[in-house]
Amino acid sequence: MLQVSVSHQINELKLEVELDLHGKGSVIGVFGASGHGKSTLLRILAGLEKQANYQLGSHGLSDVYGVSIGCNHSIAEQNPCVLNRQKALLFPHLTVLQNLEFVIKHSYWRTEKQTVSEHKVSRDISIHDVIQWFNLKPIIHKSVDALSGGEQQRVAIARSLLSGKPIVLLDEPFSALDWQTRISFLTLLPEIARRFNICFVLVSHSLKELAIATDYMLCIRQGHAEEHGNTADLINELGQIAGQPVFSNLTLCFQRCLPEYRLSQWALSDAPQQHIYFKQVVAEAINKTPQIQNDDVIVQQKRITLDADQVSISRHFNADTSMLNQLKGKVLNICEQEHMALVSLSVGEQRLFAQISKLSLHRLNLQPNEVVYAQFKAL
Amino acid sequence: MSWDIDLQALWLTLKLAMLTVVILLMVCLPAAWLLNKYQGRFKPVIEALITLPLVLPPTVLGFYLLMAFSPNAWLGNAWLQVTGEQLTFSFTGILLGSLIYSLPFVMQPLMSGLSQLGEAFEQQAASLGIVTWKRFAYLLLPLLKPSIISAATLGFAHTLGEFGLVLMIGGNIPGETQVLSIALYNHVELLEYQQAHNLAALLLLCSFLSLLLLYKFNRPLADIR
Structure with a gap:
């Protein structure tokens, strides 16, 4: 569902990734140490790096999501990927609920793109859904300034899911949460993907996180996708190399x-x-x-x-x-x-x-x- | 009699300051937004031109504007053809002058507010699928509120205190171009110190109050980030 060809020079690092992730599952992991171009790759996919040479194949997108091919991917709001950064960037003049409603009310993908083929799921994700998934009820009326880092990240991912875009790019989305909570959210991702026909791209430097959430993953080193394959297979290989404790x-x-x-x-x-x-x-x-x-x-x-x-x-x-x-x-x-x-x-x-x-x-x-x-x- | 003229001057001053601020905000908000995005090689030139009225003696600015506004110059002439009115020694003339004169005071807070805010919020909103004009109206304007209040207050207070420029292009016509600062000058010329005292105190109070309100109620932008 995602065909990507990326080539971009950032300072010393030349990022070159070519991928055909069609039929590779709905949660895709990106692994790599910091500074090897993971986050930049996501920014490019989201259409936020104007200079990047980038093609996102619409193969599969059109029939699955009814996205018209005419979408200009270099315009961030028309690009089918929504970027969810590590830093939550909630809109500070709004409360948690208002942040969520803001996106529902104003997102191009929820208001203009209601047209869709029969493959599309019967309904969009609702505020009710995300409140439940990410346990937002206790904080829903709080102002954004009053939230802890972990709470902000939960609201941010909820907000990204509400945008109505079919591809959600998650850049270390749960880094401020404790491990138990993190696991429960990671476990949820494949389920959400399946139910609402969404594709996630999850960037992480923790193999365990990727093991829990992803079907397929690629490992980026020095701007190149060195290895890719099914998560379960790749993890067994990488686990030894990366010097992380071995796990099943x-x-x-x-x-x-x-x-x-x-x-x-x-x-x-x-x-x-x-x-x-x-x-x-x-x-x-x-x-x-x-x-x-x-x-x-x-x-x-x-x-x-x-x-x-x-x-x-x-x-x-x-x-x-x-x-x-x-x-x-x-x-x-x-x-x-x-x-x-x-x-x-x-x-x-x-x-x-x-x-x-x-x-x-x-x-x-x-x-x-x-x-x-x-x-x-x-x- | 002279009290009437002073009231007229007060009203004229407030009208001038208010119109100046409203028009400048409408022009400067989109302009600052665009200029903040623009990274081309003419950016320094544009910035210098915008800031120029800040350092230029008002009489210099007034002199050039007077030349441009005169019916012999193309601008003044065009205006005369279109509206049938002269630009020099008219309220419209001093309004145009004030717009240029107060431009940097409105533009600077907006520019620095925008650059402090950075691109992150806007990019995030764009990625969430929110189109350009909605980002501007529903995200940028509320986030920039402190800067907008600063810009409005500074523009207002600065226009209140305008003297040299108005005198150059507007002269001293009661009810048309005679603003408070000029009425004050008149009183002093005529040795009417009591009235001069009143007007001076009024101007001092107005300026102080606007700044007081600004500093008391305007949260600096740094707090919301």
């Missing part, structure tokens, strides 16, 4: 809530009998009254990250343990590091990493292709 990236499906224990039960997307328990009762939405349930996003499928050092390995299924999660898998390979060993397992079709000490490795005498159980506490 799993896709799960929701199964049921256990409210009496404040747990929820999920399963590997490709192996429904392999359960994983979570400490929170998913979205509170599930317990809400049926009337509003349809409007809530109930995330049925999500991606999670699991740090390799949280996982231990046992040769047998252990019924006498407090560990709730025991996944059955097969040892793929064992990579010995300085004083630890990284065991990669295949569970279903997915990959799981366990970091164990060398002592454990020698005691267990693990061999490739052996069937083992990966254990970890409720997440």
Whole structure:
């Protein structure tokens, strides 16, 4: 849905990216260290860098969104991408609610572009939706100055979603939020994308964030898209290089809530009998009254990250343990590091990493292709 | 009798200052906005021309305007053909003069307000799909409110105190071009110190009050960023 060809010289850095992201999923990640052109790439996509040589293919855009090809992409308001920066830039003379209403009332894409083909979703995102998703109710009447950095970022992304544009460019959108909140918003992105037929481009320097939210990602180094591929595949490669702690990236499906224990039960997307328990009762939405349930996003499928050092390995299924999660898998390979060993397992079709000490490795005498159980506490 | 003339002068002064400010704001707001975006090589020239009345002696400006306004010059002549009135020694003439004379005082606060505001908000609004004129009307104008108030107050107060320029192009016609500062000068010439005192105090008070209101109620732009 996004075909891009970008070439732009910024000081020393020459940014050259060519991409065809058609059919690559609806949340696309951009990874890279700072100063390698990630943010500039987004500014170019949004039509805010006038000098940049840039072509955005409208392949797919027209039938999906009814966007006329005549749109001039170098005019920011006509460009189909809305840029959501790290710095929230809320309009300071308006309250939170007024900021949101301002966009609904005045955005070209909501007022003039109502024409649309049959593929378009039946309704636009409403203020009610974003208030719920980003938990804006407590701050909705506050003035923008009174908000904390994290609150400002939540309002900013809500406002971007209301613009009615089909492509939302997110530049480190949750950097001021704590990790738990960040995860819950990141999990929401694919769901919003699916429901409202939006494409997200998420820039981040955290592989974990990208693992949770994106289907496809590219890695930018010195202005060039060095690698790109499916997130799950690429992360396994990049994880080692980037020197970030190793983690597994799993896709799960929701199964049921256990409210009496404040747990929820999920399963590997490709192996429904392999359960994983979570400490929170998913979205509170599930317990809400049926009337509003349809409007809530109930995330049925999500991606999670699991740090390799949280996982231990046992040769047998252990019924006498407090560990709730025991996944059955097969040892793929064992990579010995300085004083630890990284065991990669295949569970279903997915990959799981366990970091164990060398002592454990020698005691267990693990061999490739052996069937083992990966254990970890409720997440 | 002379009190009547003073009242007339007061009214004329207020009318002149008010009209000047209103017209200047209507012209300067879009002009400042465009000039702020314009980064071409003529920018310094335009800026210098706008600021020129700030440093030029009012008599110099008045002299050139007098020449331009005279029915023998093309501007004065054209005006005479179109409206049937002369520009020199008329209210329209001193209004035109004031517009030029107070231009930098209105333009400067707007320009500095705009450059302080930067492009970020406007770019963000554009990216959100808000078209140019709506950004100007609904975003820029409210955000620039402090600068607009400064510009209006400074323009108003400065026009109140105009003397040399009005005298050059308007002369001293009661009810037409005789503003407060000139009426005051007349009183002094005629050794009518009591009336001169009144007018001087009135002008002092007006100017002080406008500035007081400006500093008391106008939040500086830095606060909202």
